[in-house]
Amino acid sequence: MQPRMKIIPNRCSTAGILRSETSRKSRLPLSLFMCGVLIFCAASSTALAQSGKEYKTMGAATCASSNCHGSVSPRNSTNVMQNEYTTWYKHGAHAQAYKVLANADSKRIGKHLGIGSPQSAPLCLECHATYVPDKSKRGRRYRLSDGVGCESCHGAAEAYLETHTAKTATHADNVKRGLIDLVSLETRAKICLDCHQGTDDRFVNHRLIGAGHPRLTYELDTYGILQPNHWEVDKDYVNRKAAYNPARAWMLGQLMRSAEMLATIASPKRSKQGALPDLSLFYCYNCHHSLKEDQWKSRGYGGRPGELHLNASSMLMVGLGLDVLNPALAESYNAGLKKLHSSYAAGSGVASAKSLRGVILKELVPAVNSTSFKSSVATGLLKKVVTYGANTPYLPYETAEQVAMAVSALSSATSGKGTQYSTLIDGIYDALADEEAFNASRFTSAMQKMKAKL
Numbered sequence: 001m002q003p004r005m006k007i008i009p010n011r012c013s014t015a016g017i018l019r020s021e022t023s024r025k026s027r028l029p030l031s032l033f034m035c036g037v038l039i040f041c042a043a044s045s046t047a048l049a050q051s052g053k054e055y056k057t058m059g060a061a062t063c064a065s066s067n068c069h070g071s072v073s074p075r076n077s078t079n080v081m082q083n084e085y086t087t088w089y090k091h092g093a094h095a096q097a098y099k100v101l102a103n104a105d106s107k108r109i110g111k112h113l114g115i116g117s118p119q120s121a122p123l124c125l126e127c128h129a130t131y132v133p134d135k136s137k138r139g140r141r142y143r144l145s146d147g148v149g150c151e152s153c154h155g156a157a158e159a160y161l162e163t164h165t166a167k168t169a170t171h172a173d174n175v176k177r178g179l180i181d182l183v184s185l186e187t188r189a190k191i192c193l194d195c196h197q198g199t200d201d202r203f204v205n206h207r208l209i210g211a212g213h214p215r216l217t218y219e220l221d222t223y224g225i226l227q228p229n230h231w232e233v234d235k236d237y238v239n240r241k242a243a244y245n246p247a248r249a250w251m252l253g254q255l256m257r258s259a260e261m262l263a264t265i266a267s268p269k270r271s272k273q274g275a276l277p278d279l280s281l282f283y284c285y286n287c288h289h290s291l292k293e294d295q296w297k298s299r300g301y302g303g304r305p306g307e308l309h310l311n312a313s314s315m316l317m318v319g320l321g322l323d324v325l326n327p328a329l330a331e332s333y334n335a336g337l338k339k340l341h342s343s344y345a346a347g348s349g350v351a352s353a354k355s356l357r358g359v360i361l362k363e364l365v366p367a368v369n370s371t372s373f374k375s376s377v378a379t380g381l382l383k384k385v386v387t388y389g390a391n392t393p394y395l396p397y398e399t400a401e402q403v404a405m406a407v408s409a410l411s412s413a414t415s416g417k418g419t420q421y422s423t424l425i426d427g428i429y430d431a432l433a434d435e436e437a438f439n440a441s442r443f444t445s446a447m448q449k450m451k452a453k454l
């Protein structure tokens with residue numbers, strides 16, 4: 001395997017894609033229109049979430065006919081674009097997720113872990129395929145080789161496959177038959193995070209990372225676009241389903257990622273490795289840095305030098321968001337976050353993690369759902385995050401990365417849709433391009449340039 005954390009800079013190819021489409025909204029539809037092949041798309045079902053469990057997973061080939069979701073180019077005859085399979089298959093990482101398990105990196109990871117071939121290891125298949133271990137729940141066209149197929153996100157299709165094409169079928173009807181309601185941004189984030197953060201049954205711990213697996217991160221709006229998305233939020237979509245606002249998606253995505261990170265901290269299965277806490281809970285560069293760096297001299301330690309710091313990147317973003325959206329809630333939330341850090345350092349973080357998670361899911365998510373995200377609110381959020389990034393020297397990489405994704409998501413919800421900032425956002429992503437040689441001062445100065453423009 002290449003040197004340590006080799007795969008992680010891929011994160012920045014993520015940034016690269018994002019960059020090349022800072023006029024984000026336009027790029028994807030455009031590329032969709034350019035790829036016009038008719039394929040056929042059948043859903044494969046995942047036993048993932050809620051309702052899906054009892055239904056059979058049918059396999060992506062089931063959705064792939066050119067009359068269904070396998071058109072080469074978008075069509076106008078129905079509400080949906082009908083080229084979803086083509087987009088998924090040709091342009092996204094998910095259709096490659098199973099194939100990846102046979103590449104040299106995966107083989108080495110498998111060897112280091114002693115699990116044999118990753119393509120037959122449940123540990124890897126849980127996230128790299130629409131994995132249905134129970135063979136009686138697999139439809140005729142179910143294939144592991146689909147990778148992360150349609151049904152990993154949309155739910156096992158057995159019961160909705162036939163009926164969802166009826167002219168009269170509504171989204172709610174489909175949901176009753178096992179389609180997962182991804183229009184709900186909390187549900188959408190949770191589905192993504194089942195793999196992009198993990199659950200008690202599937203987790204990228206420091207052992208997997210040490211064996212060569214990339215570190216995981218996530219932001220709902222950015223990752224949705226990079227997927228790339230295969231739906232268009234046009235008038236018809238808004239009528240049938242709901243409007244989409246990137247600022248709301250950002251806030252709900254950060255809340256859900258925080259909730260899942262807190263669930264990780266609170267989970268006896270994931271938070272420990274033997275006598276030690278699992279090292280993936282912390283900022284990686286708490287440990288992986290040279291003692292010669294100047295950074296440690298001027299970094300703020302919040303009165304806690306020499307301690308491990310929980311990776312609170314998304315939890316910090318939530319605090320910034322609440323400061324703008326609801327200062328009263330922000331105060332109690334920030335107190336809860338502070339308590340998490342101090343009680344964790346004192347050896348008793350589980351209760352604080354559970355309680356903060358409860359606050360997020362029971363109070364903050366509903367509060368954010370009933371907030372309006374008009375463009376002036378998005379501008380307020382953008383200013384808050386940019387000011388934080390510009391005024392906080394030596395941000396850990398994981399936080400800087402969240403700041404960059406926030407800037408990009410939030411600016412696209414402002415009145416100019418962010419196009420006026422595209423060069424500045426490029427500069428921010430450039431400063432993140434090399435994770436191992438991350439130069440925090442360069443990042444800060446890119447943020448200061450952005451701040452000057454707001």
Ligand code: HEC
Pocket residue numbers: 007010011093100101105106107109110113118121123124125126127128194195196197198199202203204208213214215216217
């Ligand atoms: C908890 C879910 C999860 C598990 C378990 C998991 N992975 Fe992954 N893996 C991911 C995600 C998500 C990514 C993409 C990360 C990103 O780019 O943000 C990924 C990326 C990778 C990559 C990099 C792919 C690329 O295109 O460069 C390799 C290689 C990989 N995984 C191999 C494995 C192997 C081998 C196993 C089993 C030992 C495994 N994974 C287990 C979720 C998981």
Ligand code: HEC
Pocket residue numbers: 041042043060063069079080081084085086088089094148149150151152153154181182183188227230231232237241
């Ligand atoms: C990684 C998760 C994921 C995968 C994999 C995925 N989708 Fe989606 N899909 C979404 C999300 C999120 C939406 C937007 C929410 C919605 O409209 O339901 C969506 C929306 C759609 C829509 C709705 C478009 C509309 O205008 O109402 C269709 C149709 C669709 N997907 C088909 C597919 C097909 C077919 C596949 C497999 C080839 C697939 N999806 C794979 C996440 C996924």
Ligand code: HEC
Pocket residue numbers: 010011013014093094096097098100126127128129130148152153188191192193194195196220222223224225226227
């Ligand atoms: C069943 C597990 C699973 C689910 C559910 C899932 N993903 Fe993934 N995702 C993966 C894996 C595994 C990879 C890496 C695949 C590869 O590199 O070949 C990946 C890769 C990605 C990438 C590419 C990242 C990069 O570095 O280029 C994006 C973007 C992404 N996922 C977005 C999403 C979004 C958005 C959702 C939810 C709507 C979602 N994913 C749901 C498993 C999943």
Ligand code: HEC
Pocket residue numbers: 004005206209210211212215279280281282283284285286287288308
């Ligand atoms: C508490 C300190 C600590 C934290 C936090 C930590 N690591 Fe490690 N890491 C280690 C130690 C110790 C080793 C194994 C010793 C060694 O071989 O250098 C290691 C090994 C590794 C390796 C294997 C290469 C090697 O040098 O053995 C990788 C890759 C790695 N860590 C990545 C990460 C990533 C990514 C994160 C954040 C998600 C992280 N680490 C968080 C201490 C840490």
